[in-house]
């Protein structure tokens with residue numbers, strides 16, 4: 001079959017990159033030059049070419065960068081490219097926080113420092129430092145090696161120079177607040193915009209923002225990201241919903257517009273789903289559902305409920321949280337989960353669906369970045385976070401010894417999402433709650 005550069009641009013871009021890489025390598029070899037290292041901070045080599053390099057070599061550098069960028073963008077595809085752009089402000093924000101805290105000077109230029117020691121040195125919570133720096137690593141700003149220890153890269157070492165640090169500070173930290181606490185009332189969002197209510201409470205003050213937020217939630221599930229998020233229906237496949245039994249009742253706590261519930265109810269016609277959210281969020285959801293999914297009438301319904309207060313739907317088979325727990329710090333998550341307990345019957349399930357942070361080094365830089373952008377978005381809005389696998393189990397254990405972690409249901413292999421299942425197994429002989 002005939003192939004050309006138009007139908008297979010990846011091949012022609014890749015071969016262009018090889019040609020230019022060859023030109024650059026030959027120049028380095030024949031001039032006995034060292035190629036700038038990402039990690040060797042002693043090399044002092046800051047630019048990839050001397051200013052007086054021949055024009056042909058300078059052009060090769062320019063063209064290789066252009067080809068790499070085009071190739072990268074094409075391979076990423078529109079969805080992933082847009083998602084990266086949407087979150088790009090984290091690049092600047094982490095840089096601002098790093099200089100404001102004096103991290104570049106606190107990390108030794110010729111060694112490493114542990115997260116704990118660095119946190120003490122610069123006076124921040126260690127957990128926040130880990131969140132911020134593990135994102136910065138995705139931009140080759142500092143590096144973690146071995147696990148738990150931070151060293152400079154040649155890029156972060158630049159910011160250890162006072163004039164460069166001052167420049168970075170001027171452009172970034174002057175304008176950006178940095179989080180310093182664990183409370184959802186003292187997140188960067190609150191400090192920056194002067195709100196004294198949580199992100200979600202302040203959202204409900206403005207109907208236009210609520211509507212935009214609901215649309216944004218659907219938008220996120222439409223942008224598939226290789227290795228991070230398959231698509232909006234991944235939870236439908238990730239969990240065997242039929243094990244809940246014929247006619248089972250699911251409560252989709254903080255379910256927003258109910259788009260995930262609709263997908264589940266469509267795939268499993270025997271299930272009933274109640275979508276709960278704040279009154280302002282679901283005010284017109286029922287009528288919208290009847291227009292968009294008339295076939296789900298009677299099986300998907302909406303209920304106003306503040307998830308921090310006692311769960312009103314008694315005896316449901318499962319209480320499901322899709323991208324909700326990651327919106328809150330640990331203490332608030334425990335409060336949310338505890339509010340379910342008085343309503344739960346023995347054997348009922350709590351299903352927490354969120355991204356799972358992998359151990360460092362497991363994902364490619366770009367996937368790690370995509371995931372940690374989301375982590376930092378949670379940090380900014382509520383001092384919240386994405387969680388490592390063990391942290392989900394810890395949340396159940398902190399909620400009650402009767403809420404027993406059972407299983408992690410991994411979404412598709414090209415996703416970082418999982419559903420963590422806990423089963424209510426009351427140890428006391430208190431009577432089971434009645435089915436509502």
Ligand SMILES: C[S@@+](CC[C@H](N)C(=O)[O-])C[C@H]1O[C@@H](n2cnc3c(N)ncnc32)[C@H](O)[C@@H]1O
Nearest residue numbers: 200217254255256277278281305306307322323
């Ligand atoms: C990140 S969104 C997730 C929505 C939905 N589960 C989804 O996956 O599209 C978090 C949801 O939590 C809701 N929420 C925030 N605070 C709440 C509260 N106190 N009680 C009930 N819902 C709340 C918000 O209105 C929002 O719809």
